Amino acid sequence: MHPPKDKLERYCDKVLEGLQLTEVERHLAECEFCREYCQQYRHLADEIAKSDDAEIDFYGQKITAGIIAQLENGKIIPLFIISAPGISIPRQMAADGSPEEKDFMHSLITLGSEDPEIILRVMHDPKTNSDFLHLIGENAEQTANVLVQIPEIGREFLTDTNGRAPIDTPLTDIDKLKWQIKLPSAVFELEKIEYDAEKVESSSRTVLTSDRDDKIEIVFERKMSGAQINIRVLEIEGRAAEGTIRAVVAQKDAFDSRLLKPNQAAVFDITDPKEAIKIRLFA
Numbered sequence: 001m002h003p004p005k006d007k008l009e010r011y012c013d014k015v016l017e018g019l020q021l022t023e024v025e026r027h028l029a030e031c032e033f034c035r036e037y038c039q040q041y042r043h044l045a046d047e048i049a050k051s052d053d054a055e056i057d058f059y060g061q062k063i064t065a066g067i068i069a070q071l072e073n074g075k076i077i078p079l080f081i082i083s084a085p086g087i088s089i090p091r092q093m094a095a096d097g098s099p100e101e102k103d104f105m106h107s108l109i110t111l112g113s114e115d116p117e118i119i120l121r122v123m124h125d126p127k128t129n130s131d132f133l134h135l136i137g138e139n140a141e142q143t144a145n146v147l148v149q150i151p152e153i154g155r156e157f158l159t160d161t162n163g164r165a166p167i168d169t170p171l172t173d174i175d176k177l178k179w180q181i182k183l184p185s186a187v188f189e190l191e192k193i194e195y196d197a198e199k200v201e202s203s204s205r206t207v208l209t210s211d212r213d214d215k216i217e218i219v220f221e222r223k224m225s226g227a228q229i230n231i232r233v234l235e236i237e238g239r240a241a242e243g244t245i246r247a248v249v250a251q252k253d254a255f256d257s258r259l260l261k262p263n264q265a266a267v268f269d270i271t272d273p274k275e276a277i278k279i280r281l282f283a
């Protein structure tokens, strides 16, 4: 649980004492979300001290107001800019209290949504001269294997189990783009698949239905070369699947993704037969 917003703000204003102070400090050491909030609150406080422009209030007032929302199927979460190049933010301190060195990995832009509480960072790693996305949230379901989209330029990124995704082609004008997160329309979880390793070839077919009437057909195939599952989307919310659907199959830290046309099946390799399989659909 995050500390209440007013407590965090009193911490930022340096008026917390004793046990309350220790509590908040301990939480901040572990919670990137609240660190981000404090950083942004201080920035806001500075800005407000400098001017009485009421518009600046908008984001700071709302960001922690949202209660952690349940995962909503297929929900699109618009992201707002929290800090970007040109907006001066207080320098972040390293763990030992020294200012961060500029050749360290750093954030090019930070975006967020208030409900659910999610932070998206576009990071630059000077060592590899590459950029990547990092989603940070309270709930792994909201950050693992979700789509981060920029519809206006047709780009989308699929995060790994740690909420990260590489940016292969660098983005320009990142602070002018409209970013959003798309949560899966349906999630299926399969226990590890038991099969007879002695038997070289086998195949079994199952139809799975989610509690929302999403229906998929799964064919498990064991071949000489290894095990695979074929996935075909039959229905989304009780209706025949229309348009292209992205199917993501994840096992522990590994995942694979395919775009499926109606009635088309996609084949995914089972990387580890001892691991459960998560199937996520983005309709």
Ligand SMILES: [Zn+2]
Residues within 6 Å of the ligand: 001, 002, 003, 027, 031, 032, 033, 034
């Ligand atoms: Zn927190």
